[in-house]
Amino acid sequence: MRGAAEPVGLAATPSPPSPATELSRLRAVFERELEQGAANSEITGGLDTLLIRMVDNGVIARGHPLHERIRGLQRGGGYRGLTPEGRRKWLERAIPAAGPDARDDVPAPAASGRKRPLAPDDPVTRLPGIGKGAAERFEKLGVTTAGDAALFFPRRFRDFTDVRRISDLEPDGLPKTVVGTILKSGQLRYGRRVRGSEAVITDGSGSLRLVWFNMPWVHRGLKEGEELAVSGTVTVYRGRMQMANPPEYEPFDSNLMRPGRLLPTYPGTQGLGQRTIRRAVGHAVEELADRLPDPVPGWLAKEEGLVPFGDCVRAYHTPETLRDVETTRQRLALGEFLAIQVAVLQRRAAWQHDQHAPELDFGAHLDGYLDSLPFRLTTPQRHALDEILADIANTAPMLRLLQGDVGSGKTVVAFAAMLAAVAAGRQAALMAPTEILAEQHYRSLTTLLGGGESAFEGMFAPDWLDQRPLRAALLTGSRTAAEKKRVREAAAHGGADIVIGTHAIIEEAVELPRLALAIVDEQHRFGVDQRARLRQKGANPHLLVMTATPIPRTLALTVYGDLEVSTIDELPPGRLPVTTSWVEPGEREEAYDFLRERLDAKEQAFVICPLVDESEVLDVRSAEEEFERLRSGPLAAYRLDLLHGRMSGRQKDEVMGRFGSGETDVLVSTSVVEVGIDVPNATTIVIEGAERFGLSQLHQFRGRVGRSDRQGYCLLFSSDEDPNPDAQNRLRAMERTTDGFELAEVDLEMRGEGEAWGMAQSGGNGMLRVARVTDRDLLTDAREMARRILARDPLLQKPEHRGVAMNARPFLETATEAN
Template sequence: MDWLRLQKALAIEAERGFNDLEGNQHRFSEFLALTLREPPTELPIVEQERLRAIAREFSRYSDLTFAQRQHLVADTRRVLYQTKRSAEDRAQAEESEGALAKVSEGIAQDSDNTAATAATPTRTAPKTKVPKAIPLVEKSSRLTLDQSVTYLPGVGAKNAERLAKLGLHTVRDLLYYYPRDHIDYARQVNIRDLEPGETVTLIGTVKNCTVFNSPRNPKLAIFEMTVRDHTGQIKLSRFYAGARFRSRGWQEQQKRLYPPGAVVAASGLVKQGKAGKTLDDPQIEVIDHIGGSIESMKVGRVVPVYPLTEGVQADVVRKAVLGALPAVSQLQEALPNGLREKYGLVGIQEAIAHIHFPPEGESLAAARRRLVFDEFFYLQLGLLKRRQTQRQEQTSAVLAPTGKLIDEFYNILPFQLTNAQQRVVNDILNDLQQTAPMNRLVQGDVGSGKTVVAVVAILAAIQAGFQAALMAPTEVLAEQHYRKLVGWFNPLHLSVELLTGSTKAAKRRQIHDDLATGALPLLVGTHALIEDPVQFSRLGLVVIDEQHRFGVQQRARLQQKGDHPHVLTMTATPIPRTLALTLHGDLDVSQIDELPPGRKAIQTNVLTAKERSHAYDLMRREIAQGRQVYIVLPLVEESEKLDLKSAIEEYQRLRDVIFPEFQIGLLHGRMTSAEKDEAISQFREGQTQILVSTTVVEVGVDVPNATVMLIEHAERFGLSQLHQLRGRVGRGAAQSFCLLMSSTKSETARQRLKVLEQSQDGFFISEMDMRFRGPGEVLGTRQSGLPDFALASLVEDQDVLNLAREAAETAMTKDPTLDRWPLMKSELTYRYRKLMGGTILT
């Protein structure tokens, strides 16, 4: 199975807005359905069935909503990644030990005390020499960075074809193909001192060795060896799947390799088995004697673990990288010496050599820190250069900060702006007066009043004779914005229209005509706004709500409808600082960090199935006081694979069994727009007391009278999404409640949910969500402009990111052209485009 091609197809589909792209032979969904319908037979049955289930989902892709497509694509990417990783691990378990070819002349610096660095004197076997370290390499006149991998020692044409599957064509490609992990086998331990969970190397003599066919699995051969040292003995096992391993000749050969009395070094992860401690999938090498040198690429050293694909074995990559290492001497240092000294960074040659084959843990940490810094630094430098370029552009819309429309709007508002809202309005109005187009992100927690702030900007554009566009990711949210704006614009005698995929053809043509003539000042809509027929007469302001749900190209297409219009983006999903720097390092950011007065904190509780009756009692009490209730579920229909409540099934049960005395509505993504509007209208107007819904209710449904939200299977949602859902209640003056129903036994899952009990702060919650699940999951989709780092982690490397941002700002202050650092400028051009896939430069 071509994992890379599948992942690329999923990435492109997400980048282009989940529109089921048309390929040369098939549509995207057809390609996925056909490919996953017949998974590789070597995969376990469970994994095969999981891929077939995904194939069935893609066969009905055209019927899914935008959000459901997002979730399916994201889930598929995660499943494929996990399946590929499992396949790699199994492939490594089947590899035979390959002896390491002698390190070439270019490798220098032995490090004979590596094993002693991590072990205490009582647990170390100090006499045995560990493998020669590969810290730095001398110049090689034979190798060049652009040379084909075919000519490296031990590679050849066949292995070059295999490496090409990983995108590795040249020596430079290999040097920058970083390991995804390292296993530290450098520490030597006596057998009696083995501790489960540690990765170690032990030295001992072979007591006995046998190889036999498994009596239970006809395709499996089992290798067993007993090794002893002066402190005890241990039984080691390896398993080989395949016909050739069942041959008597191969099995006898293995036994001859390890005769009784032979001295061996064995490395692996210590596990506690039924027969005592052992090493999981041990790597074994025969050495001359106790204290002899270990020459293996795996045994007794820090071993690099590379990302692999089908048909490419780990040792092929390791040997190729080893052969390429002498060429690191040709790498030029792009960072100025002063910068490296200030931030304590090792040189690029040392970093590249040690990220692959570090002599010990400290060298690996220093190498990784330098390379992570580089990834962050060039991204931040690129974002700052982009902001500089934007500020040099001239906008056609230079807008006055005051005017009749804005004054009248303030007069009709039934409330005063909060201090935070007024501060952000001032930021925006100041931007609108500049000749450079505004590019500002407004972050605000659920219910903080971002829409009102956006309306002030829209009115500033309209009163100056320009048009404005407001784009939202879903029809529900676009409809909600439209309703609010109609209520505010009618008293101002301004027209506003709504354009979505459900807009009738005649109405659509009228909107197009009014836009083109300039008769329509404001258009609200979904992705329909970026279609080609939509042409503005004089677009001066673009407002994008929940902007992280749109791809970079989608946002750019809307901006291209005008002549360098001002851009205001908004999000109700608070983003941690590290994520904001990575995604929006080129934007000016304003934060509405204050809720309107009178709002009470939402009382949040995590409940088990045993406490369900308490939840129902609370609902009855609230409804008796004239309040309303949301019940949210993760699925539309019952799933055969998962024991989850579905919205339809639960709606019927609640209506017929639990709450027959109340009117209950149903809302989910597969309903037509008219059906959704009807369900929301009935709930908004109080005709239904309970609304059973999927996550389509997450944004856009604003019913101040709703005071209770019950979320079933809460462990299936991310914290940021739960916080968004919770924001549907607590929008009035009455005390509101959020009940998180979960039957999970996972302690980690329960700890996640407890965060919501303890905090109402969206920024803190999103930070915790990122730590638990990763940045891509916090954003809801990987295709949101998030760079694909090779090494850097936004969770683990926050301190390095902050230093890299500081360094980039300093460099831009000293020389915005970067001409004084030509190597750094050249590296920026290469890295920035590669890291962002070119899309951020659109």
């Protein structure tokens, strides 16, 4: 590693070198400086020092091509004052002007000079103020190198161009920034329970209450009399203004937070403050912005007229206006989406390249299967089925996502594809995330095939299959060793045509030599490696993944971008939308009266609770506690049963068997009923502590009812009299619509890009930093750009595609098999 050179041409030697030699050496210095990224680190004291002395000493005489370049440079603030890109351009013009190359005559730089310039892959400990402890905290945020730090973007900006007086605040839903002095702070309590922290600040014009729900530690860092800068949205609670979403805060700094400035606020972690982050990130940006790999290749950026990547990185960390924030964010988001799209398209190509899957043709059997159903497929069901059957009739391995709202009839479509495999003399396997869901699928299939069901295996000979014997088997972890052995032997030696199960299917001991179709249900619950192991059970089987969680297009093109998508967005005829009501604590007795009316009408009900055991932290009724309370209280006249995840498989079977046969009126359960329970006579579901659940999960719970021609009801019981604003928005959205696709969009919008992209983030080190779920046009553009790049260079081997290859690599390395 070479240190910085001493200024050439200034040493006191007996025989001073000629001006030509000095200029040759200067050229070599320029070249080394350019190689080091124009970091102004090649000469001790900076390049300006050397240039001025060479002009003053007459080495660079008036009239020499470099003379005017250097004088113009000094009038503009010197080499030091240029941006890295400006320095690079200046060097590229100065090198030929300096004269012929004499590199061999240039002495090695002094070993005692400045440290080498910062490189993108240097550890964060090379950044100012970052020692071992801070580096460990940075690592929690996905930042391990200086390059990571330069791309560690603000999550929002404190707008000191518009600091408001407290007396002028209005609850308009827009973020506001105020500066005030802390009057008091302490724990936030409801009754005897600590529920968070609160404080009151004043700026002389009025006072403002600050609330941090479920964050009881915040108040310990707040001191009376301290001046705070606070940002957040203002709401009215009991006639008083407050920020409670939660507000962001930090001690007021008159230098950083001067009027007219947008101050970046970065994602943080305990022990790593904003000042430390800003200093380290700022240094990384200053040194590295122009040396970071742009995901958009240069030729494509030029065609699209895009601003240079380095300029956008700098501008996003230190924007002048909020308009600048959005403009630069879109340029950066385009690069993020492009990296994702290149990765998923490469994954899809790798899945299908030189792979020959079995050709599965349902042929004349299709009409017989459809005629055997007790209902007609909806138009979206038939369309999805046609797409799947067309895929599996080809030798290219299918890679398709089947999505549909709860109760839309995905399973009967998937069964058709499985039976097409059987008709072709092959095997099909369906893997579900839970035993309850696997058992539900098995029961549905055996019912569909017309009986002959035994406890764990079924033998059938449907007329529409020309009475060909067909055997289905169930394989789950809770079965006895003998039962599992029997199923494994049947699968390995041809006795089992269809195997339905849980993770047990992908155990090494399970062989499926004729596997032609693998189906994964609720696929987001499985890791990539698990899906890959299922695929490896056969010789390039087709893959179908199903989800009852509707996926917005933005997410479908990213997390599931390598899958073709079939959508069932229509419920079967006769189904009525479930009526949903948010029930506050004071309205419970009235709700129980309604529930008893439904039970008296010989209908059944679910009561869902989020916890199994009593919790001191969360004020939520556990299933066990609620079961005892209901059995001895509001529902004492009815038959109740309890279901939770700690039960054995057989216990769950017994409970579900009683509920399914009508022996039980009310099933009190934890979230194990989220998917897979199909009891048409269950018309009402009560969800305790509804504000604690996410929107997607609430919708899945609601899907357990309304599965017949009877009206379904969903009662959302909140534990809090005044849930936080996000929880209120979720509950109102549930009341407003039963459309799962609309709720999926709402859910992603509410959770924001950080959490919404959680699944995509797992593919790499937080590559999706600034992209948003609302950037649909950008995503579409990125998809097309990715196709153009891969058409030129399918393996991204050309030098001009190094940047996009580097940015796409984390997704490819983590997800070596298609989603």
